[in-house]
Amino acid sequence: xxxxxxxxxxxxxxxxxxxxxxxxxxxxxxxxxxxxxxxxxxxxxxxxxxxxxxxxxxxxxxxxxxxxxxxxxxxxxxxxxxxxxxxxxxxxxxxxxxxxxxxxxxxxxxxxxxxxxxxxxxxxxxxxxxxxxxxxxxxxxxxxxxxxxxxxxxxxxxxxxxxxxxxxxxxxxxxxxxxxxxxxxxxxxxxxxxxxxxxxxxxxxxxxxxxxxxxxxxxxxxxxxxxxxxxxxxxxxxxxxxxxxxxxxxxxxxxxxxxxxxxxxxxxxxxxxxxxxxxxxxxxxxxxxxxxxxxxxxxxxxxxxxxxxxxxxxxxxxxxxxxxxxxxxxxxxxxxxxxxxxxxxxxxxxxxxxxxxxxxxxxxxxxxxxxxxxxxxxxxxxxxxxxxxxxxxxxxxxxxxxxxxxxxxxxxxxxxxxxxxxxxxxxxxxxxxxxxxxxxxxxxxxxxxxxxxxxxxxxxxxxxxxxx
Amino acid sequence: xxxxxxxxxxxxxxxxxxxxxxxxxxxxxxxxxxxxxxxxxxxxxxxxxxxxxxxxxxxxxxxxxxxxxxxxxxxxxxxxxxxxxxxxxxxxxxxxxxxxxxxxxxxxxxxxxxxxxxxxxxxxxxxxxxxxxxxxxxxxxxxxxxxxxxxxxxxxxxxxxxxxxxxxxxxxxxxxxxxxxxxxxxxxxxxxxxxxxxxxxxxx
Numbered sequence: 213x214x215x216x217x218x219x220x221x222x223x224x225x226x227x228x229x230x231x232x233x234x235x236x237x238x239x240x241x242x243x244x245x246x247x248x249x250x251x252x253x254x255x256x257x258x259x260x261x262x263x264x265x266x267x268x269x270x271x272x273x274x275x276x277x278x279x280x281x282x283x284x285x286x287x288x289x290x291x292x293x294x295x296x297x298x299x300x301x302x303x304x305x306x307x308x309x310x311x312x313x314x315x316x317x318x319x320x321x322x323x324x325x326x327x328x329x330x331x332x333x334x335x336x337x338x339x340x341x342x343x344x345x346x347x348x349x350x351x352x353x354x355x356x357x358x359x360x361x362x363x364x365x366x367x368x369x370x371x372x373x374x375x376x377x378x379x380x381x382x383x384x385x386x387x388x389x390x391x392x393x394x395x396x397x398x399x400x401x402x403x404x405x406x407x408x409x410x411x412x413x414x415x416x417x418x419x420x421x422x423x424x425x426x427x428x429x430x431x432x433x434x435x436x437x438x439x440x441x442x443x444x445x446x447x448x449x450x451x452x453x454x455x456x457x458x459x460x461x462x463x464x465x466x467x468x469x470x471x472x473x474x475x476x477x478x479x480x481x482x483x484x485x486x487x488x489x490x491x492x493x494x495x496x497x498x499x500x501x502x503x504x505x506x507x508x509x510x511x512x513x514x515x516x517x518x519x520x521x522x523x524x525x526x527x528x529x530x531x532x533x534x535x536x537x538x539x540x541x542x543x544x545x546x547x548x549x550x551x552x553x554x555x556x557x558x559x560x561x562x563x564x565x566x567x568x569x570x571x572x573x574x575x576x577x578x579x580x581x582x583x584x585x586x587x588x589x590x591x592x593x594x595x596x597x598x599x600x601x602x603x604x605x606x607x608x609x610x611x612x613x614x615x616x617x618x619x620x621x622x623x624x625x626x627x628x629x630x631x632x633x634x635x636x637x638x639x640x641x642x643x644x645x646x647x648x649x650x651x652x653x654x655x656x657x658x659x660x661x662x663x664x665x666x667x668x669x670x671x672x673x674x675x676x677x678x679x680x
Numbered sequence: 681x682x683x684x685x686x687x688x689x690x691x692x693x694x695x696x697x698x699x700x701x702x703x704x705x706x707x708x709x710x711x712x713x714x715x716x717x718x719x720x721x722x723x724x725x726x727x728x729x730x731x732x733x734x735x736x737x738x739x740x741x742x743x744x745x746x747x748x749x750x751x752x753x754x755x756x757x758x759x760x761x762x763x764x765x766x767x768x769x770x771x772x773x774x775x776x777x778x779x780x781x782x783x784x785x786x787x788x789x790x791x792x793x794x795x796x797x798x799x800x801x802x803x804x805x806x807x808x809x810x811x812x813x814x815x816x817x818x819x820x821x822x823x824x825x826x827x828x829x830x831x832x833x834x835x836x837x838x839x840x841x842x843x844x845x846x847x848x849x850x851x852x853x854x855x856x857x858x859x860x861x862x863x864x865x866x867x868x869x870x871x872x873x874x875x876x877x878x879x880x881x882x883x884x
Contacts, residue, residue, distance in 0.1 A: 374814055374840070377812070377813045377814065378812040378813060378814060378840055380813075381811075381812040381813040382812060384812075384813075385812075391782065395718075395719065396717050396718060397717070398719075399717055399718065399719055399720070399723065400719050400720075400723045400749070401719065401723070401727070401748055401749060401750075402748070402749035402750055404723070404749060406719070406720065406723060410717070507746070507749055507750070507751070508744050508746055508750075508751040508807075508815065509744075509751070509815060510814040510815040510816075510817070510838075510839055510840065511839065512817060512839050513839055514814065514839055514840050528841055528856070531854060531855075531856060532854055533854055578858045579856070579858075580811055580812075580856055580857075580858060583856070636827060636839070636842070637827075637841060637842040638827055638842070642842075
């Protein structure tokens with residue numbers, strides 16, 4: 213087919229002509245309209261729906277500040293600490309601001325992502341047909357955790373060093389290949405210059421590239437299927453005469469304005485933290501990280517940064533005695549699958565067989581390996597949500613009222629695990645963490661049963677919306 | 681017209697062979713990238729034995745020397761400290777040091793005090809917790825104190841996950857750490873000089 217360029221009138225503005233020239237060669241206007249300008253989003257979004265845009269904003273902030281930090285940072289075990297604490301924080305004009313934006317941005321990113329995920333949980337955003345959007349999101353969350361972990365080594369302070377030491381040694385707990393694997397990750401027998409250099413490479417190029425690709429996939433999938441909403445109503449089922457959902461509105465300018473307002477509020481809080489509390493009482497930047505890395509001395513109290521502590525608590529809770537409780541849990545779960553599901557008998561046998569293998573493994577391998585496994589599973593289990601949730605409605609609004617308490621108990625258990633992960637361990641705290649670990653996994657693993665129980669409220673065909 | 685009818689089996693065969701050959705080359709290249717992650721020759725060579733002077737070490741004192749990037753503790757135990765090992769004997773997970781962590785237990789240290797018989801009061805051990813690699817802290821004072829049991833006999837406490845070790849660096853039962861701390865091969869060059877990383881049988 214011959215190339216045909218749309219003819220504009222001779223007196224058309226130069227900008228329109230330029231855009232037409234580009235649009236004939238690259239789908240610029242189409243991309244804008246598909247992804248935002250003419251992207252029809254449900255009109256009943258509430259404040260929970262701001263965090264996707266805010267996450268995007270923080271991603272850009274992290275990339276921009278990161279680019280400028282790399283201009284002054286030295287990924288060398290002898291120079292790294294001084295290049296951050298002296299060069300960037302003191303010598304480079306406004307370097308401290310860029311650094312605090314980056315370090316505060318990391319915590320802000322996690323706050324936003326946790327709220328973004330809570331939204332998904334409350335309104336069933338991960339339910340069919342949005343499973344892939346959710347899976348891309350889980351992958352983004354994993355990348356973010358990797359990015360945070362690798363980045364945390366770079367200032368080469370005491371917490372950087374010993375945090376990396378502990379996490380890399382986690383891999384050492386894997387039976388048979390563990391010790392060689394952690395050696396391979398470190399590139400040396402201890403966390404050293406080789407480790408710092410490769411973590412730097414991961415932090416500034418490898419993970420960000422993957423992250424950007426995943427964010428693009430997340431958004432393309434979202435804009436293909438269409439956003440969910442607080443009512444969990446599929447707006448595409450009620451179309452208007454123009455073929456667009458009656459309950460939707462083009463994102464621009466309606467949601468552009470909403471998002472700009474959200475961004476203003478966020479930047480207000482974000483700036484307040486950067487200027488008045490960049491260390492956030494030791495939660496965003498830990499005190500021990502202002503001491504250069506010393507391979508001969510672990511700080512007396514070491515804890516990960518706050519956003520990792522719930523998973524870290526689960527790791528710590530897995531003692532050799534707790535493994536017995538886990539064995540009972542696995543056996544009970546296998547019995548539940550066997551007697552209380554309508555799965556084909558082959559699958560039931562597979563489940564029972566898997567439970568037997570797991571229980572044998574509990575007795576063969578060390579508890580520390582299972583701590584690592586549970587920590588990994590506690591994050592990965594999020595990926596199972598679209599299939600674990602069997603509720604006939606998506607949104608919490610139309611679920612039985614007692615479901616809210618289930619979510620609250622889960623939320624309390626999660627926050628408690630996070631709190632305990634910051635505290636030094638003792639017997640009582642370990643026991644509380646063990647109870648919370650059971651609640652955490654119970655919430656997800658028992659979801660196929662409890663999420664379908666109770667009296668559900670009728671879901672309206674149109675969204676709930678009051679014009680203001 | 682169906683697509684199958686147009687397939688030329690000869691060309692399809694060549695296509696598969698080309699893909700297979702390309703795949704092998706791709707895997708081999710990936711292997712090279714994976715290998716770059718291994719310790720460099722320089723890192724491998726940096727494991728030389730180190731000498732420690734303990735002339736100034738008083739009973740009850742500990743000094744730390746660096747060997748292979750890791751802290752090695754040299755603790756001169758008092759008679760009371762040695763006596764405490766009898767009390768912890770049934771509280772530790774592996775009193776006879778039957779399991780090993782990252783290096784074999786030297787034969788000459790397979791005893792209750794986990795040290796060489798000619799200087800049995802001197803404990804030489806790698807101060808890296810067998811759980812996740814933190815360096816435990818000194819808690820030599822016996823008796824009840826924060827994060828420790830009331831019948832504490834003196835020993836070491838790992839700050840990361842609360843594992844405790846007695847004064848022969850043996851791990852207490854039901855703690856996250858599975859094994860006793862490593863005892864490196866070592867030998868006495870004189871009464872006050874220890875060589876760490878090498879013994880009569882050669883270098884570790």
